[in-house]
Amino acid sequence: GNSVTQMEGPVTLSEEAFLTINCTYTATGYPSLFWYVQYPGEGLQLLLKATKADDKGSNKGFEATYRKETTSFHLEKGSVQVSDSAVYFCALSLVGTGKLIFGQGTTLQVKP
């Protein structure tokens, strides 16, 4: 079946630290991959996406590269800020169905 697995949280970092949140997927076919972010009390916002192998999505200093050989889409940021504290969701969608399949979410807490 199709599924997404994210690293367990919470992840607690100091400001300006390097961030990696691991995400791996299982899919039949060729999925598009997404990272969504949920700030406290808000809905899900698209952070970045990649639609084919070796694509790199980037936004607000965050990056993720679609790695077909390792079925991964790890989220990275070189220097986190307190304002990045949120829950991060990795997700995939398959062409045709449109529905998103989410990972369990990873809570990031950045301390000053």
Added chain:
Amino acid sequence: EPEVTQTPSHQVTQMGQEVILRCVPISNHLYFYWYRQILGQKVEFLVSFYNNEISEKSEIFDDQFSVERPDGSNFTLKIRSTKLEDSAMYFCASRDLGTETQYFGPGTRLLVL
């Protein structure tokens, strides 16, 4: 910037009661979705809707659930007889033709007592 809106933001109801959750998708979008997130768990797909009919639904979306697009702007999720386990955050999303990016509303937090 256009956005998806949802009402109400919070709803408390008694077990067995009917609830209707409302969403206004982005105006030119053609695909509509409902997801739910039980507290502390992952976001789960419920149903997708296109061209005035359900295109896909999950096993969660049983006979107690229904969706409707009653006019050109609203998209509703009805739960006929709520159960305690229906307590969750319900998210509406929409997307345009030719893109896979879904835009989410802020959610409705439903509490069934």
